[in-house]
Amino acid sequence: DAEITQSPRHKITETGRQVTLACHQTWNHNNMFWYRQDLGHGLRLIHYSYGVQDTNKGEVSDGYSVSRSNTEDLPLTLESAASSQTSVYFCASRGGYAGDEQFFGPGTRLTVL
Amino acid sequence: ELKVEQNPLFLSMQEGKNYTIYCNYSTTSDRLYWYRQDPGKSLESLFVLLSNGAVKQEGRLMASLDTKARLSTLHITAAVHDLSATYFCAVDMYYGNKLVFGAGTILRVKS
Numbered sequence: 001d002a003e004i005t006q007s008p009r010h011k012i013t014e015t016g017r018q019v020t021l022a023c024h025q026t027w028n029h030n031n032m033f034w035y036r037q038d039l040g041h042g043l044r045l046i047h048y049s050y051g052v053q054d055t056n057k058g059e060v061s062d063g064y065s066v067s068r069s070n071t072e073d074l075p076l077t078l079e080s081a082a083s084s085q086t087s088v089y090f091c092a093s094r095g096g097y098a099g100d101e102q103f104f105g106p107g108t109r110l111t112v113l
Numbered sequence: 114e115l116k117v118e119q120n121p122l123f124l125s126m127q128e129g130k131n132y133t134i135y136c137n138y139s140t141t142s143d144r145l146y147w148y149r150q151d152p153g154k155s156l157e158s159l160f161v162l163l164s165n166g167a168v169k170q171e172g173r174l175m176a177s178l179d180t181k182a183r184l185s186t187l188h189i190t191a192a193v194h195d196l197s198a199t200y201f202c203a204v205d206m207y208y209g210n211k212l213v214f215g216a217g218t219i220l221r222v223k224s
Contacts, residue, residue: 031211042215098205102212104148
């Protein structure tokens, strides 16, 4: 069965370190998204991609970057982790047709000390 | 800019009661999605509504879409404890293939 996976599921890091969160999907979807979820803020879009070599900034992109070298993967990098980036991160993917469902990965809980 | 508002944001219900969660959005769209999230878990797709007047039902949950009013409702019938979760609506932007999410409604069903 097709799926979307994230790794690691939990990570603790220190302020200033570079961190990369992995997202891998086997749906063969062109569209992939990264969100963060914090109490009181719902889901906020960080970055998204509509295909290989395409990346776009979402509403809270500062301090984050993504790259898309193949269809299956969209890694999210925190260039220099800050305590404000402590959050739960969800990756998602969806097909390219209007009305296609969007599927979410299991999430990564990141703590920046 | 598309904005999506849900209300209420928190709902405490007695088992057996009925209630409705509302999702309003600000610009034209005829594609709306409902998700459920259990504590500590990811989002799970509940309903996909793709046209004006669309109605979908699953168990004690029924979702509908009125694109003219820019309103979707999630109706809960005879609530049970297992329905306790956070419910999100999300609207597809008319241009651009991405969803805009509401803030979520935390539902607690008390026995």
